[in-house]
Amino acid sequence: MPNPRNNEIQFTAFQSQPIKTAEGYKVLVIHAGTARPITGGAFHFSKEVLQNSLKYWNAVHCFTDHNIYGESVHALAGVFSNPVWDEEMQGIVADLRPTGESADVLRMYAQEMLGSHDPKPSIGFSPVIIFTAEAEEVTSIIRVRSTDLVIDPAFENANFISMFKRSNQTMKKKYIVNGVVSEYEEGTQPQGAILHTPETETITSQMQQITGAQAVIDQAVQGAQQMHLQACQNLLTSTLDAQIELPEEAKTLILNRFQGRTFKVEELTQEVNAFKSAFSKQNAGAGIVGVPQISGMFSSEDQLQAAMDDLLDAPRDKGSENLKVHKFGGIKDAYLTMTRDFNFVGDVDVTLGRFQGTTATFPNIVKNALNKAIAKHWAQYGEAGYNWWEKITTVESFESLNDITWLRLGTISGLPVVAEGGEYTELKIGDNGEVSTFYKYGGYLSFTLEALDRDDTKRFRAAARELAIAARRGISEQISYLFTQANGAGPTLADGGALFNATAVTTAGGHANLRTTALGTDYTEWNVIAAAMYNQPMLVANETGYRGTGKKQAIDPKFFLSGRGLRDQARALFGPRWAQNVEAIPPTGGPSWAGEIEVLTSPDMTDANDFVAIIDPMLVPGVMLGTRFGLLPEIILAGDQNAPAMFSNDDSRLKVRHFLATGIGNWTAFHKSNVA
DSSP states (O other): OTTTOOEEEEEEOOOOOOEEEEOOOOOOOOEEEEOOOOTOOOOEOHHHHHHGGGGGGTEEEBBSSSOOOOOOOGGGGEEEEEEEEEEETEEEEEEEOOOSSSSHHHHHHHHHHHOOSOOOOOEEEEEEEEEEEEETTTEEEHHHHHHHEESHHHHOOOOOOOOOOOTTTEEEEEEEEETEEEEEEOOOTTTTTTEEOOOTTTHHHHHHHHHHHHHHHHHHHHHHHHHHHHHHHHHHHHHHHHHHTTTHHHHHHHHHHTTSSSSOHHHHHHHHHHHHHHHHHHTTOOEOOTTTTTOOOOOOHHHHHHHHHHTTTTTOTTTTTOOOOOSSSSHHHHHHHHOOOOOOOOOOOOGGGGSOOOOHHHHHHHHHHHHHHHHHHHHHHHHIIIIGGGGGGEEEEOOOSOEEEOOOOOOOOOOOOOTTOOOOOOOOOSTTTTTEEEEEEEEEEEEEHHHHHOOOOOHHHHHHHHHHHHHHHHHHHHHHHHHHHTTTOOOOOOSBBSSSSSSSSSSSOOOOOOEEEOOOOSSSHHHHHHHHHOOOOOOOSSSSTTOOOOBOOOOOEEEEEGGGGGHHHHHHHSOOOSSOOOGSSSSOOOOTTTTTTTEETTTTTSSSSSSEEEETTSSSOOOEEEEEEEESSSEESOOOSSSSHHHHHHHEEEEEEEEEEEEEEEEOEEEEEEOO
């Protein structure tokens, strides 16, 4: 269904075939009945509503296809005129004269519709109108923007205008047009043409004598037209600048309609008034149907939210960045402005506040600002280095808190041959995936009346920063634990083996992804690890006869992960050649890994010598992170000003909640070195 708060709609609704006339075509542009807009829903147009709208259908442009962002002169195909009510058709019939760059497109499809050959294209005329409606009944048409030629109209109706075929035996006659004699079929001569007869032949020579004078006149007319165009554009700009009650989206639509052409003052005034009328009815609760991009003016709640965002150092909502608002002097000023609770008793009445009529409550406004501030600080702390886990983690969102079974990749390492007439064998996908459980983390923020009275604004601002860093560090700790638990062996997986072990992959639970050799100062040890990961067989199935039979995964590691103890050594080893002393790394005869490995440091991996090689998660997802309600912690209301806690404890509470599940997707993405 279209949004009832908007005020313009495009109808791909009225399918009709034109009658060809000397000047163009006659078209049934709209008729009584039910129409379905392209945005959905259905609206009924009565005979009375259409008859009352006749004046709006004159001088209406016809374009090829709709364009809600502004009509283009390149799409102009014709102009409608002489609209009349046709009792037989129960609709409005108008003359359509082809003109503009797309006029030939209009003539081409008209010829198709008027022709005798089948099948015909599904072409129809679709009006773009502004109207008011109650439920599904249209009460009035406010404005007709255009009636366009479109394909596949949605309105199904058999009341087409019957086709009119002109005789091929029409005689041509000579006419004098601008001093030139030309032949025209009767009824097709230009307006003002004079029938050529012996008596009028002398007119030709007389008109030729004034050709020079006409050229001068034409030049003067052209200059006057340019001046008229400039005057119209100046009027357009000044008129739109004065419409402070209209949103910018509405001004843009009006600008696109009138920019670059001349127009009558009444035409611009009528367009502006149509939008004003639509928006005034919208604000009064009427059902105005229209373009979704149009929005109303900022409400009192928008102003309060923007002021609170500024106070708590949170980014404003999109669209309100330049909104001028009253600046709060502190959290106390914000509380008193919204609640008028000057005695700090917790018994508030929003209707007594400065912004009358708003339904916003103080905790709700604070909650919105803090959530946006958390997102801001989350990004800042990530850029500062707390985003190490994001680079090796695959994040997925879920619609419930049920346990998650992660699918493994590589179980279809190749497609088997199917003999002619033979049977297809089942392909195993995600065999024996690991299972993770959601855990809920959280608490609540307590904002007492004492804190408000002391104007403790810094405490409110600090809350978002604290929650952002706590959430990032919490995820860092959980993911690091996958590599450090069980003395560095990691969690026990579904195949019965620890995440990291040196057992052959042909054995149940064997992963062959654990070594005990130190990193060293050259590439010797890293080459061994990289070769092992490259040659690691893809997982087919955790069953006898399948273990270790997959093709090589043929992928080298991309990340080096360790605690702070190995960070500098790893940076020296893997840094780009131009960023370090080349002689510091002795040649080994193997490949150079300089600049190819990204060094990651976890603050929660405390062993000074252990490290992990990890494949790009875009190729082999290893670390998995499940979220519910988003990756960031969310602040939700635990009550409002009138909640029991406010009355009994002078305390307004905001609950902090975070649902997370961590686990392993594919153990082949890792290789660990537990160095004694």
